[in-house]
Amino acid sequence: MPANTIGEARGRVAALAAGHLNGGGTPDLAIAYSDLQSKSQSIEVYTTTVKGELAVLAGRSSSLSFSNNDAPMTLALGDVNNDDALDLAVGFGERSGSAATRNQIFLNDGRARFAQDDVQYFGSGADRTYAVALADLDDNGSLDFIAANNGERHRIYFAQAGTPQLVFAQAQSGESREYFSLALGDLDGNGTLDVVAGVRDGQLSGQIQKRFGISATTMSLALADLDGDNDLDVIAGNASGQPNYVYYNDGGGSFVDEPLAPVSYTHLTLPTNYSV
Numbered sequence: 001m002p003a004n005t006i007g008e009a010r011g012r013v014a015a016l017a018a019g020h021l022n023g024g025g026t027p028d029l030a031i032a033y034s035d036l037q038s039k040s041q042s043i044e045v046y047t048t049t050v051k052g053e054l055a056v057l058a059g060r061s062s063s064l065s066f067s068n069n070d071a072p073m074t075l076a077l078g079d080v081n082n083d084d085a086l087d088l089a090v091g092f093g094e095r096s097g098s099a100a101t102r103n104q105i106f107l108n109d110g111r112a113r114f115a116q117d118d119v120q121y122f123g124s125g126a127d128r129t130y131a132v133a134l135a136d137l138d139d140n141g142s143l144d145f146i147a148a149n150n151g152e153r154h155r156i157y158f159a160q161a162g163t164p165q166l167v168f169a170q171a172q173s174g175e176s177r178e179y180f181s182l183a184l185g186d187l188d189g190n191g192t193l194d195v196v197a198g199v200r201d202g203q204l205s206g207q208i209q210k211r212f213g214i215s216a217t218t219m220s221l222a223l224a225d226l227d228g229d230n231d232l233d234v235i236a237g238n239a240s241g242q243p244n245y246v247y248y249n250d251g252g253g254s255f256v257d258e259p260l261a262p263v264s265y266t267h268l269t270l271p272t273n274y275s276v
Contacts, residue, residue, distance in 0.1 A: 014093075017075035019086045021112035022047050022061065028112050029057075030088055034071040041066040043075070043090065047112050061112040066092075078134035078143045080120070080159070085110040089122075091129030091147060103129050103147065122157045123147060131182040135193055148179035148197060183221040185232045188253030196221050196234055217242065 014034035021028040026048040033042050045062035066072060073093030080087040085108040092103055103123035106114035122145055123129060131148035138144065142159040149155065181198035188194065198218025220237035227233065227248060234247040234255065247255040 014071065014073050015075040017077050017088070019077040021045065021077075021086055021108060023085075023110060024049065026050055028061075030075050030077070032072040032075055032090070034073060034093075041071050043072055043088075045088075045112055045114060062114045064106065064114060064116055074129060074131050076132045076134050080105055080134075080143055081107060082142065083108075083110070088114055089132050089134060089145065091123075091127075091132045093128050093130045093150065103127065103132070123155070127152065127155075130180045133182045133184050133195070135184050137193065146182060146184070146195060148182045150178045150180070152179075180217065180219050181221045181237075183223050183234070185223040187223075187232055187249060189231060189251065194253065196223065198236060 012033070012035055013031055015032040017030045018027045020026075021030075024047065028045065028047045030043060030045045033040065033044070035041070043062075043064040043066075044060055045064075047058045047061050048056060049058040050056075070092045072090050074091040076089040076091075077086040078089065079085060080089070087108050088106040090104045090106065102121040102125040105120040105122065106116070107118045107120070108114060109118075127147065128150035129147045130150055133146045134143045135146070136143055137146075137156065138158055140159075144159055145157040147155045147157070178200035179197055180200060183196045184193050185196070186193060187196070198221050200217045217239035218236045219239055222235045223232040224235065225232060226235075226246060229249075229251065231249040231251045233249050235244070236247065237244050249255060
């Protein structure tokens with residue numbers, strides 16, 4: 001089957017996200033382009049349709065442009081305002097100047113259209129966010145945000161029930177490090193979400209429940225039951241010149257201590273005095 005082109009041949013693609021953005025039967029696509037040299041930073045959203053037995057691009061539904069200094073480095077989809085449409089969370093990472101843009105949430109109008117005048121914010125504006133994950137961590141019916149920042153601790157933003165307004169709760173999971181990737185899943189089978197975090201050159205420390213792997217730079221992570229034993233294993237994608245690896249879970253959230261990429265996970269627990 002021949003390959004199809006997607007999007008435009010410009011800049012580098014920093015992130016992709018796929019999901020049902022316009023209520024159709026096929027997943028749509030958001031592409032983040034980041035090129036600090038040419039000062040071209042944007043996100044393009046494409047809808048898809050079915051042609052024969054394949055999903056093909058139907059057209060571009062949104063185009064978001066950003067300042068020369070701010071590069072969108074990570075995308076995540078989730079229904080932030082509980083209107084049954086997937087919204088778009090954007091983390092800004094690399095910067096070439098002193099200007100800063102806070103991480104942003106673009107609200108979907110239900111037709112895969114996102115407007116820069118209909119946006120929520122999270123983060124300080126000085127964060128270099130390389131990964132964002134969304135999940136209802138406090139079981140209040142609204143999605144919360146986990147941000148992996150370069151040179152900072154992870155940050156968790158708890159959303160008030162029924163509104164898109166985010167409330168910063170606390171920094172979690174380890175010391176200030178160069179974090180590049182996140183993945184969420186129940187690693188130890190206790191019914192609560194754990195977070196796997198990939199870093200640059202070294203292992204995590206601080207409030208880490210388990211850590212494993214050799215010194216490497218883990219740029220991407222995915223979780224799946226690869227060996228059919230009903231627990232989530234870890235797939236780690238490492239930087240140029242470093243092998244990619246699979247970590248097999250023993251069912252209790254522990255992984256074989258072999259020369260693999262440095263990833264770690266910590267349980268997500270709320271402080272006892274937390275309220276919104």
